[in-house]
Amino acid sequence: MLSLNVVGAGKLGRTLAALWHENSVFEIAGLFNRSAANAREAQDFIGAGTAVSDLNKLPPAQVWLLAVPDDQIATTAADLAPIIAQHHPLSGKSPILFHCSGALPASVLAASGADLLASAHPVHSFADPKRSFTDLPGSTVALEGNEEVIDVLEPAFTALSCNCIHLSPSQKVLYHTGSVMACNYLTVLMDLSLQVFQAAGIDNKSAMALLEPIVVQTVNNNFALGPTKALTGPLVRGDVATVARQTQALHQLAESSGTTGAGSDTTSGAQAVTLVELYRALGKAALPLAEKAGLSQDARRQLQSIFDES
Ligand SMILES: NC(=O)c1ccc[n+]([C@@H]2O[C@H](COP(=O)([O-])OP(=O)(O)OC[C@H]3O[C@@H](n4cnc5c(N)ncnc54)[C@H](OP(=O)(O)O)[C@@H]3O)[C@@H](O)[C@H]2O)c1
Missing domain, CATH: 3.40.50.720 (NAD(P)-binding Rossmann-like Domain)
Incomplete structure (x- = not known):
């Protein structure tokens, strides 16, 4: 040996x-x-x-x-x-x-x-x-x-x-970057998601309990069906008004966090701004996937303009 x-x-x-x-x-x-x-x-x-x-x-x-x-x-x-x-x-x-x-x-x-x-x-x-x-x-x-x-x-x-x-x-380097995006960034998204729940008045324990089945199901769907078929939610449905309301809500969270200096218990002003930016960036990244899954050109253009707004 x-x-x-x-x-x-x-x-x-x-x-x-x-x-x-x-x-x-x-x-x-x-x-x-x-x-x-x-x-x-x-x-x-x-x-x-x-x-x-x-x-x-x-x-x-x-x-x-x-x-x-x-x-x-x-x-x-x-x-x-x-x-x-x-x-x-x-x-x-x-x-x-x-x-x-x-x-x-x-x-x-x-x-x-x-x-x-x-x-x-x-x-x-x-x-x-x-x-x-x-x-x-x-x-x-x-x-x-x-x-x-x-x-x-x-x-x-x-x-x-x-x-x-x-x-x-x-x-x-690129092989490892791919692993980081799927694994480490999933953990970061979980943490950001908990912050948004917290801003809605839902504590971490309750949020984790409601997230566990859907997150596990989503991960399983990705492996069973591939990302295009696994994508559900307002983007792929073309629910433009819902996406606009969610973007607006994150903007308001960033503004209120900025003015109070601390925001909710866990979301600082800077973190709330990051939330808006990430929601937009990931929304943009989802559009080609949503289009492959059937999103109309018209809905895609409207969603793109929501994500492009500053
Ligand atoms: N964690 C993962 O999930 C994972 C997955 C795949 C690959 N890796 C790779 O595995 C390696 C280690 O990662 P890890 O997560 O195990 O890190 P880690 O838990 O931080 O362990 C690193 C260890 O190295 C010691 N150390 C730091 N600097 C040192 C030095 N100059 N000389 C001697 N010992 C030193 C630290 O102890 P002291 O502070 O007491 O020195 C610590 O116990 C990295 O190359 C990482 O990329 C990690």
């Missing part, structure tokens, strides 16, 4: 290490976080490995996962260069280094001085390591980089019941 060091054992790092330990894929060796307490927490969660308080104290390992935030990957790889150079004669073979960023290519690890580099991006939301430990199987992992490394990582993720796909470095 190959040994694995994890640098940055946060949400993703500790989840993958725990799963690989559980499935006897890698022998978990050293765990490093800048906060020693955080590294010890990761060790407890994984149930294996040794938390170290200094990067220099990491043991030699055949595989290194750099699961630090994206902006820290290149500098962490550079910090590891002397350590890896020192370990190299001990292990007798150049170690494998990989990161899990969706947007960055494997080459961002080049400053480590190692040759065997890859990136492996699980298309999964690691919001809570305990949930991800159970939910990761079935997720897709996008692999990119050195073929020798891919030959190690692909079976490692397949052993966790993940499906692997292969990307070129030039695909990564």
Whole structure:
């Protein structure tokens, strides 16, 4: 079994290490976080490995996962260069280094001085390591980089019941942007929706209860029918007056939030302005979809002019 060091054992790092330990894929060796307490927490969660308080104290390992935030990957790889150079004669073979960023290519690890580099991006939301430990199987992992490394990582993720796909470095940024729009922005839309409900006097708990079935149904419809057929509501029906009333209501919310300085409990003036802008921008983006679904040219023009008004 190959040994694995994890640098940055946060949400993703500790989840993958725990799963690989559980499935006897890698022998978990050293765990490093800048906060020693955080590294010890990761060790407890994984149930294996040794938390170290200094990067220099990491043991030699055949595989290194750099699961630090994206902006820290290149500098962490550079910090590891002397350590890896020192370990190299001990292990007798150049170690494998990989990161899990969706947007960055494997080459961002080049400053480590190692040759065997890859990136492996699980298309999964690691919001809570305990949930991800159970939910990761079935997720897709996008692999990119050195073929020798891919030959190690692909079976490692397949052993966790993940499906692997292969990307070129030039695909990564847009591939990741697509994932962010569908996944992270869905969460942002949920939060904005709760703010609008709040402005209508409906508390978060009640709003979540009424939203859960329709949001789940909408997501399911998108996968079963595709976005064109899944789109319902005033835009696709061509209910121009309803859309005008909703735009007006958001405008009034922005104005009242601006004049009181605070607005509703959760909606600041700036946030209320964002709500109007987003409602308009997403409305515009929906028009080609609505037209494909049968919206008339006339209704489309009227809706477009509502969204274009400042
Ligand atoms: N979360 C997701 O849903 C998800 C999904 C797919 C891919 N990814 C990728 O996975 C990677 C990690 O993301 P994450 O969500 O797991 O982040 P995270 O929960 O913030 O974990 C990052 C960990 O790195 C440590 N760290 C930060 N700077 C460091 C440094 N300079 N040296 C050593 N350790 C450092 C942090 O601990 P200390 O502060 O104690 O150092 C933290 O525990 C990113 O590349 C991200 O793009 C994440």
